[in-house]
Amino acid sequence: MTTDNRKNRSFSRRKFMKTAAAAAAGGALLAGSAHGMSKPESKKRHKRASNPDPDLMLVNGRIHTMDAAHRIVSSVTIKDGRFVEVGYSHRHPQGSGTRVIDLRGRTVVPGIIDNHNHMVLMGNRPGHHTPLENAYSIPDVQAIYAARAAGIPHGAWITTVGGFHSNHIYANPADATSGRLPTRAELDAAVPNNPAFIEIGFTGPAVTNSAGKAIFESQGITVSDTGAMSGNNPSRALLYLRQTLLTPAERRRSVIDAMNYAASVGVTTHLDQGAFQATNTASDGAAHEDNFTMHIPFLEVYGQGDGIVRLRINFLHMESDPNTPELVQRLKNAFPFFGDDMVRTGGIGEFIAQGTSATSPFAAAAQKVAQAGWRAEVHSLGRRQTATSNPADFELEIMGFEAANAAFPGIVRETRWVIAHVPGITQEWIDRLQTIGGNLSLTGWQYLAGNLPTSSVAPYAGPPFRMIVDSGDRPDGIHSGMSSDGMQIAPMNPWLHMYYATTGLNARRVLINPGQQITRQEVLGLYTSRNGWFLHEEEQLGSIEEGKLADLVVLNSDYFSVSDDDLKKIRSVLTVVDGEVVYNAGVLRWHGG
Numbered sequence: 154m155t156t157d158n159r160k161n162r163s164f165s166r167r168k169f170m171k172t173a174a175a176a177a178a179g180g181a182l183l184a185g186s187a188h189g190m191s192k193p194e195s196k197k198r199h200k201r202a203s204n205p206d207p208d209l210m211l212v213n214g215r216i217h218t219m220d221a222a223h224r225i226v227s228s229v230t231i232k233d234g235r236f237v238e239v240g241y242s243h244r245h246p247q248g249s250g251t252r253v254i255d256l257r258g259r260t261v262v263p264g265i266i267d268n269h270n271h272m273v274l275m276g277n278r279p280g281h282h283t284p285l286e287n288a289y290s291i292p293d294v295q296a297i298y299a300a301r302a303a304g305i306p307h308g309a310w311i312t313t314v315g316g317f318h319s320n321h322i323y324a325n326p327a328d329a330t331s332g333r334l335p336t337r338a339e340l341d342a343a344v345p346n347n348p349a350f351i352e353i354g355f356t357g358p359a360v361t362n363s364a365g366k367a368i369f370e371s372q373g374i375t376v377s378d379t380g381a382m383s384g385n386n387p388s389r390a391l392l393y394l395r396q397t398l399l400t401p402a403e404r405r406r407s408v409i410d411a412m413n414y415a416a417s418v419g420v421t422t423h424l425d426q427g428a429f430q431a432t433n434t435a436s437d438g439a440a441h442e443d444n445f446t447m448h449i450p451f452l453e454v455y456g457q458g459d460g461i462v463r464l465r466i467n468f469l470h471m472e473s474d475p476n477t478p479e480l481v482q483r484l485k486n487a488f489p490f491f492g493d494d495m496v497r498t499g500g501i502g503e504f505i506a507q508g509t510s511a512t513s514p515f516a517a518a519a520q521k522v523a524q525a526g527w528r529a530e531v532h533s534l535g536r537r538q539t540a541t542s543n544p545a546d547f548e549l550e551i552m553g554f555e556a557a558n559a560a561f562p563g564i565v566r567e568t569r570w571v572i573a574h575v576p577g578i579t580q581e582w583i584d585r586l587q588t589i590g591g592n593l594s595l596t597g598w599q600y601l602a603g604n605l606p607t608s609s610v611a612p613y614a615g616p617p618f619r620m621i622v623d624s625g626d627r628p629d630g631i632h633s634g635m636s637s638d639g640m641q642i643a644p645m646n647p648w649l650h651m652y653y654a655t656t657g658l659n660a661r662r663v664l665i666n667p668g669q670q671i672t673r674q675e676v677l678g679l680y681t682s683r684n685g686w687f688l689h690e691e692e693q694l695g696s697i698e699e700g701k702l703a704d705l706v707v708l709n710s711d712y713f714s715v716s717d718d719d720l721k722k723i724r725s726v727l728t729v730v731d732g733e734v735v736y737n738a739g740v741l742r743w744h745g746g
């Protein structure tokens with residue numbers, strides 16, 4: 154399918170989403186066709202009737218369009234979900250139905266696109282999941298938790314399942330080595346009336362408060378006197394919370410919470426990369442869910458007209474069976490890159506099979522994906538320890554891609570196959586992947602817990618941002634984009650990833666990626682204009698240009714001039730998705746509308 158076909162789609166988004174949600178509920182996940190699209194329009198789009206006035210004008214800003222010329226303009230005009238004027242607002246005068254927002258000189262960037270994260274897992278968290286990725290001290294944790302408790306009933310669980318690390322929760326803000334989790338007593342002081350559960354990464358360690366300790370101990374789960382939980386107790390606790398809390402209504406509420414958080418940090422489009430298949434035992438960690446049902450609460454939220462950020466859905470397959478029966482059925486029975494502007498399917502990823510070695514089904518799975526004309530996305534976390542040691546995962550993956558591309562010539566370039574993370578990739582392998590038209594997704598996840606590796610082959614924590622961006626600057630250079638790999642082992646907050654990419658510093662302010670830093674303009678480009686590509690939507694998303702979908706973020710400070718440390722504090726004060734204000738911190742004035 155070409156981009157032009159997509160651009161000219163005529164059926165309405167709302168009607169599609171009703172159908173998709175119904176299809177998913179009936180077990181045919183996103184296999185919706187053009188049938189049955191007669192549901193009434195959602196409550197949210199009535200303003201769009203035949204009124205000729207622009208819907209929204211933002212004026213007096215420093216609006217970084219991230220277009221090819223890097224234009225910075227002062228105003229944008231939006232109608233029917235698209236930018237109709239980018240520049241100085243002369244052609245489309247304000248009408249009686251137009252809301253006008255005075256930006257008072259604030260910096261605006263395109264809506265951030267996260268080309269590889271686990272938004273669907275975040276939206277299926279048990280309890281009132283509360284991101285701690287922006288907490289830098291124990292008092293920060295206490296304040297965030299107290300604020301959360303103020304908005305929910307007494308007795309309701311407050312949880313943080315992954316996405317942060319004790320490495321940046323300093324007990325003493327002047328001492329970057331003092332990172333630790335809060336204690337039971339510190340959590341009791343913040344949220345005396347709600348049980349709390351805070352877990353790092355996939356499987357802990359974790360901590361709970363007194364209310365949580367009593368409940369967990371009644372289930373035979375071990376909690377220390379300080380509230381600390383270790384071994385498999387965090388996973389047992391998480392299983393208990395999932396089994397007792399996750400009703401369909403709670404999942405939808407969790408989806409809306411996750412979307413609201415995304416809007417507050419400016420991430421307006423998410424390419425979800427799936428989950429480890431849940432077993433419903435205590436061997437499940439934070440990244441486990443049911444890959445066949447976990448999208449339903451999202452589709453229901455979109456179907457109700459309440460989806461406020463865009464979701465793209467990859468299908469993860471990790472079979473060790475050499476016949477990969479589930480992958481085969483997926484390729485036969487689902488549609489790649491099918492949906493509407495708010496929610497749409499993607500390709501196969503971030504796994505196509507279990508393992509990458511010569512004895513795994515990896516190469517055969519790549520052939521099947523290629524034969525079906527789908528995209529494959531995989532991840533790499535490895536590096537060679539010495540020049541002569543065993544191949545790293547990315548080498549096996551690129552060889553598998555090369556073989557699939559030889560059998561189905563051009564498939565990798567045409568359908569934009571991707572390798573994500575690539576901390577240890579080398580110039581030689583970047584060039585091999587570029588030769589067949591493959592692409593790289595980069596992430597700053599090492600920021601949280603990364604250290605300098607012992608390897609002499611890649612003497613940095615990676616990924617080699619500088620090497621890859623420079624490789625992309627050549628004619629026909631490799632295409633790359635930016636992602637978070639949140640929200641278990643990494644934060645969603647894109648400004649933390651931009652901090653890491655531009656400074657090479659981890660959460661303890663140790664330089665772990667020396668010589669590989671890129672500029673703020675470059676990493677913002679990777680997160681915006683370069684990332685539409687990963688969605689096959691570079692004509693629609695990623696820059697502020699006339700005709701494109703109207704997603705933008707008004708920032709609380711100037712990304713281009715704040716100190717490195719203050720990059721971490723950047724937030725949205727106003728987020729627009731699809732031409733509508735979906736997050737408003739209340740600091741901007743407007744009139745009309």
Ligand SMILES: [Zn+2]
Binds near residue numbers: 270532638
């Ligand atoms: Zn991932």
